[in-house]
Amino acid sequence: MSMLLQEAAVGPLPEVSRRPLRTVLRHHKSGLIGLGIILFFIVIALAAPVLMPYSPTVQSCAVFAPPSAKHWFGCDDGGIDLLSEIMLGGRISLLIGFAATLVSMVIGGGVGILSGYFGRWVDIVLMRITDYLLVIPPLAFALVVADVWGPSVVHVIIVIGILQWAPTARIIRAQVMTVKERVYVKRVRAMGASDTRIIARHVLPQVAPLLVANTVLTVAVAIYLETTLAFLGLEDPSSVTWGTILQHAFDRAAVSAGAWWTIVPDGIAISLLIMGCFLLGRAIEDALNPRLRVGHLSTRRWKLRPLVGLGPDAI
Amino acid sequence: MRSADYVIKRLAFALFTIFMAITINFFLFRVIPGSAVTDLARVPNATPQLRHALTVEFGLNDSKLHQYFTYLWQLVHGNMGISYVNQQPVFPQLLNDLKNTIPMVTIGTVAAIIIGVFFGIVSAWRRDSAVDHVSTSLAIAFYSFPPQFLGLVLLILFAGTLPSSGMEYALAGVFGSVGFWSRLQDIGIHMVLPATTLCLTLYGEFTLIMRSSMLETLGEDYVLTARAKGLRNGKIVVRHALRNALLPIVTLVAMSLGWIMGGAIIIEFIFTWPGIGWAMWEAVSQRDYPMLQGGFLILAIAVVGCNFIADLAYFKLDPRVSE
């Protein structure tokens, strides 16, 4: 789980089509699946209070009760219905995921645009910081910061946001540098438009779709980091998130009790959401940067057609 | 000359990054208000003597700038402070932990690279075939599994068959009567689950990257040239496509080392593997800040070091590299 796939995709962008998202969804089925998964979890998170079959704080069944018709995902060590807990947990996990992504987009997008647009020393300074963040082990860093600051949702959001902006900044910078060289941008600048105006009117719209793809992929990473920090006990222990559900299962001997249902549904929820973000993000990138190239390997013989009816006068 | 220049540049970058890590470390632990080391009230079971010793050693009553230089000076001498918990120097303890982390992480990562590269090649070669679809879907699934989930699942699946923890005892037996081979076997058995978890969480991503890199390469003109020369597909892939497709992988693997280390922390935590990740987690739960600080620094240095090695490897593989 990392941002590698994004890094791999950096290349010059073609001019952006007018309705990128629509093209993406029409031509990349996996993107549609990804979007479906994300929307599914968002709806569940929003409607959790209504949808939850039981209270996520009050005991409603036996300790480690296995899945049953009444409790689809079984119960945890406190006799709390896991389905309800997962529904509720999604709220905070998603909130942290999106909020942290917003932080990293603002920082990363800003740094990328400034760096790519102004170049020179602005670029040098910002890119050294970016380089540093790219090599530093993110989880270890998050561990240190979250520990020093103390556990809280806001801290986790800020930590993840700070950790995640570097790849975004790099990608956006590369694009801004190419956009900047486009003829019409040069022309507008020659006509005396201010930098702010050029960035807002001409650079941002061009990099926006890529920023969206990047955002979606960053959400996946943020959710991963959130569940991991929570799993390591670095989140407010009283809050229910997908990460703390796994942590409780691990802490409270669910494994030795063989209570797989405390782990599997929750883990699948995390994995599915990450997968959904990945599929959508990749589809957007593919649409932006289509690789039409054909491979030059031959996998089978070519088909030889008979010439029946194809003579010079047949067509 | 080209090579000397290049090595010096990369080395300078690596050293600079390490210096940044050290400095940021200082800020995190000393300068940010309420941060750990300055606030000795947060040190668990601190005797007045310990407090006094810490105050003197880190110059806590001096100015921040002075403290910073003291800190750098101590670091240069391999002093990362004293553990709050056992009051022993941090550095030798961490080095010892690193000895346990390195084999597990190396085996897991190398296995993931081999498997990922293999399936990536097969997928690209047989693009859009059933094999490609299955391999790509599996890769996406494993890419999405967080290591803690996969680790717990393996833990449940192999409960009773493979040891899930207890590596400490295996290592404790180092000086006991057990022979070298049975000790190795013991360590090996304990390593299966953690290394497998790490390998599985990593291989999917490597597969996806290798596949797209290979597809890109197979579309290059020199592959068509090779085919026009009359080479068979196998030779084309091995001789012309593979090395070219591996180039971006070298960089990307190096760039993912930070994430690999993150995975290692969780995996050590789940399987009680007495490595640096475990030490860091223990430090977190016991508020042993010097240990945590040292662990982070050592991980950062390890990752930067591996990046440096990857840079050198890239240089060796690609004759075009010159800056």
Next chain:
Amino acid sequence: MSLLEVRDLHVWFELPNGTELHAVQGVSFDLDHGERLGLVGESGCGKTTTILALMGLFPPSVSVAGEVIVNGENILGKGESLIRDYRWKELAMVFQGAMNALNPLMTVGRQIVEPMELHGIASGAAARKRAGELLEMVGIAASGADRYPHEFSGGMRQRASIAMGLACQPKILLADEPTTALDVMVQAQILELLVGLSNELGLALILVTHDLPVVAQVCERAAVMYAGKIIENGTTEDLYHRPRHPYTRLLFATTPDLYDDDDVISIPGVPPRLDRQIVGCPFQPRCDSAFERCSSEQPALKSLDVGHSAACHLNDVPVSVTAKPESSPRNGQALDAVDGSDDGS
């Protein structure tokens, strides 16, 4: 017997959306020993696909029909595995934009030696010696064999590609736009080199380009392609002085701008899409001499003089219009009248 005979070659690409693109639509031509043939036409008209077909180099989603006869054997009937023995030995190729045709991670020498060893021409020290000689033959010092492609300039890389093409002493060299992306001086040198080698070694050459004047300079004969078909075929003399197809005439008329590699040809309009059925003459929408019949009936390639054929309905009417380019629009009107199908003006 000709060295190479192409008979009614068709190539279809299966497109991802399920339709087919008919890239080459019944191309036929001959090539004799030592002959230099130009294959000319706008970008996208199927030149590359045609010459790749001569070596059986198709992507997986292709179907083909027709015959490519080398040494009396139809290689298209053989399938990928058997055709491999022909590649580089009978026909070798110099690719478009040699920038990427050489593997960046292998020394130039090894890449020249590779086909020699594969086809059993030479191996070991002998092959390396021959690689050095080949490089010298194309104007690169033999020591260049130990260098990597990126250390060469664009022109040198193209020279090295040519040396690589000669490695197995092929009888035919296919050169696909060998001079695009090179500057004008270097272009001229490469063309000169190709002519020299062809004369010296008795090498037959197919030069693919979108630049008719280049063909006139290098080749004795040329085939003009449009929308997947050869629409005129003849000596470069004939094509230049007596074009029998308006497209050929217009190609010569629009003298390319030497400093602009792309869009050298600027006949108004665009070629038709090849993934659709074309009714009538494919050139009709852009033709300055089109008349009624052109929009309904596709002209066939007809032999007009010895060694000169064209596919244009104008050749069926007594007055040769194409020879008088200046007056063609008026002639076009006149033809409508002659044809008797005047739409009642």
